[in-house]
Amino acid sequence: MDERKGTLSIVGIGPGSAPHTSPAALEAITSADVVVGYITYIKLVRHLTEGKEIIRTGMTEEIGRARAAVERARDGARVAIISSGDAGVYGMAGLVFQVLQEMGWKRGDSPELRIVPGMTALNSCASLVGAPLGHDFCAISLSDLLTPWSVIAKRLEAAASADFVIALYNPASGRRTRQIVEAHDIILRHRPGTTPVALVKSAYRKLEEKILTDLDHFLDFEIGMLTTVLIGSTNTFVFEGYIVTPRGYTNKYTWDGEAIAGQTPGRSLIVPEPPGEVV
Numbered sequence: 001m002d003e004r005k006g007t008l009s010i011v012g013i014g015p016g017s018a019p020h021t022s023p024a025a026l027e028a029i030t031s032a033d034v035v036v037g038y039i040t041y042i043k044l045v046r047h048l049t050e051g052k053e054i055i056r057t058g059m060t061e062e063i064g065r066a067r068a069a070v071e072r073a074r075d076g077a078r079v080a081i082i083s084s085g086d087a088g089v090y091g092m093a094g095l096v097f098q099v100l101q102e103m104g105w106k107r108g109d110s111p112e113l114r115i116v117p118g119m120t121a122l123n124s125c126a127s128l129v130g131a132p133l134g135h136d137f138c139a140i141s142l143s144d145l146l147t148p149w150s151v152i153a154k155r156l157e158a159a160a161s162a163d164f165v166i167a168l169y170n171p172a173s174g175r176r177t178r179q180i181v182e183a184h185d186i187i188l189r190h191r192p193g194t195t196p197v198a199l200v201k202s203a204y205r206k207l208e209e210k211i212l213t214d215l216d217h218f219l220d221f222e223i224g225m226l227t228t229v230l231i232g233s234t235n236t237f238v239f240e241g242y243i244v245t246p247r248g249y250t251n252k253y254t255w256d257g258e259a260i261a262g263q264t265p266g267r268s269l270i271v272p273e274p275p276g277e278v279v
Contacts, residue, residue, distance in 0.1 A: 006111040008073035010093045012086035012118020015204040016044035020124065025116050032080035036069040038062075041082050044205075053077075060145075066092060066099045073111030074103075086118045090141060090169055122167045125200035125228040128210050130242030132198060132230050137165035137245075142172070142179040149179065156183050160190040165236065165245050168229035180229075184219055191215065191234050196243045198230040199223060212243060 009028040014020045029035060029048045036055040037045075055068050069081040083091030093115060100113075126133045138159050144152060159166050166187065171180045193216030201209040201224070211221055215231065223229065236245040252263045259265050262272070 004076045006073035006076045007078045007114060008069060008096070008111040009078075009080045009114040009116055010087045010091075010096055011080050011082045011116040012088070012091060012120075013041065013045060013082050013084060014086075014119035015121070015124045015202075016041070016084060017204040020119055020204050021045075022116070022118060025118055028114065028116050029080045029082065031078060033077045034069075034072050034079045035082065036065050036072075036079060037082040038065070041084050044084070045082065062092065062095055063099070066095045070096065070099050070103065070105075070111065074105075074109075076110065079111070083118070085120045085122075085124075087115065088117070089120045089122075089139070121169065121203065121228050124203040125167075125198070125210075125230060128200055128203055128208075129198040129212060129230065130239070130244050132165055132196075132232060132236060132243045132245050134245040134247050135165065135233065135235065137167065139167040139169055140183075141169040142183055143170035143176070144179065149182075152179070153182065153186065156186045160187040163191070163233045163235075165233045166231045168231070170225060171227055171229050172223045173225045180223055181219065184215070187231060188215055191232075195234065196232040196236050196238050198243055199227055200230065201227045203228070212238065212241065 009032065011025050011028045013025055014022065026048065029045055032052060034053040034055065035042065035045070035049050039056045039058055042049070042054060042056045055065065057065050065081065069079050073079040081092055081096065085091060087093040122133070122139055140152065140155050140159060141147070142152060168183060193214060195215040197213050197215055197218040199211040199213065199218060199221055201207065213221065218229065230243070232243060233245055236243060251269055252260055254260060262270055
């Protein structure tokens with residue numbers, strides 16, 4: 001066995017286009033002896049993998065990928081395990097830590113861990129349609145392969161009632177079409193049908209598509225596993241073909257930058273009391 005201490009880089013490659021992959025991610029892949037990943041993601045970085053050992057597997061084989069990466073790194077190799085977007089957001093990072101825990105790994109053991117962040121699908125898709133994430137937002141995966149639908153539905157209800165901008169990951173697939181319809185119905189109970197919605201597929205890749213629509217009509221379009229659905233809050237609006245969620249500056253300031261009467265810069269927003277009941 002090679003006695004050197006191995007390294008395991010858990011790498012987010014962003015959307016997969018070179019300009020949107022961080023220099024740190026590129027360096028982690030190019031310096032690796034072994035690159036591990038889902039088949040599609042390996043294809044996205046194939047120009048960086050010449051001469052390297054490649055471990056590629058398909059969907060539903062994530063545990064095998066994680067174990068292979070940890071074992072090769074524990075034996076002394078420099079390993080990069082890759083995810084699209086950020087590896088810590090619906091990616092491989094959490095599973096790798098679970099594998100390490102199951103193996104009894106401790107800090108200081110081989111492998112040394114390096115976590116390299118990447119641009120999430122949420123960020124890349126939002127950038128193509130304007131500024132939909134300008135205020136509080138959340139991400140919910142509609143895949144019930146690993147999470148019960150009852151839990152997902154509860155999260156949708158809470159997010160919709162709290163008026164978050166909502167990003168839906170894994171909204172539908174060839175065999176899973178009911179969930180996006182139920183999600184639509186839940187959200188529609190809490191915000192108007194005119195609420196802006198963006199459908200973004202394969203952001204910054206060759207097959208990129210983006211559609212701006214609204215809550216009443218977004219189910220009229222094709223939605224698949226590569227689609228991210230961005231649903232606005234009650235404050236989100238459309239401007240010149242862009243979706244915008246305001247941060248709330250006009251609640252406190254005029255367009256001259258002066259505080260509105262009753263408001264103080266740098267202090268909590270004061271919400272006027274509703275008018276009292278007329279007796």
